[in-house]
Amino acid sequence: MRKSFLLISAAVLISACADDQHSTAPTSRPSASGRSAASDVGNSAPAPQAKPNSQAGFTTVSSVTSSQGVNDNYSFTATTVVASCPAGSTLTGGGSQISGNIAARVDYSGPDGANGWKVVIENPAYTTIYFHAFALCAS
Numbered sequence: 214m215r216k217s218f219l220l221i222s223a224a225v226l227i228s229a230c231a232d233d234q235h236s237t238a239p240t241s242r243p244s245a246s247g248r249s250a251a252s253d254v255g256n257s258a259p260a261p262q263a264k265p266n267s268q269a270g271f272t273t274v275s276s277v278t279s280s281q282g283v284n285d286n287y288s289f290t291a292t293t294v295v296a297s298c299p300a301g302s303t304l305t306g307g308g309s310q311i312s313g314n315i316a317a318r319v320d321y322s323g324p325d326g327a328n329g330w331k332v333v334i335e336n337p338a339y340t341t342i343y344f345h346a347f348a349l350c351a352s
Contacts (some may be wrong), residue, residue: 277297281343291320297344302351303328311344317337318335319332320332330346
């Protein structure tokens with residue numbers, strides 16, 4: 214069974230790599246005027262007349278940083294901080310910065326559902342972790 218499969222696979226591979234393959238790219242044929250169809254289309258296309266619109270949408274992206282979170286693991290609970298975008302702006306992303314114990318576990322880093330970025334940290338060791346959340350806000 215394996216030999217049959219290997220032989221069939223090898224035959225398919227050899228036939229796929231054969232040198233007598235034909236190109237699948239489109240070819241252009243001369244039109245009645247003696248030019249190719251591609252050149253007829255290119256010459257008959259209208260010149261662009263559109264003017265650029267004034268800038269619309271978001272124009273400024275700013276970063277907002279939360280207050281410092283501290284987790285010393287003496288309470289055996291996760292610690293949460295949130296960086297909130299100001300009114301009139303929209304959250305576009307975010308993240309966290311952690312210092313202290315490198316064994317910190319990020320339980321959650323994502324939108325908080327209220328136009329901010331939420332970070333939840335757990336500390337598996339008996340050392341102190343300092344961290345911040347930051348939000349990227351567009352207005």
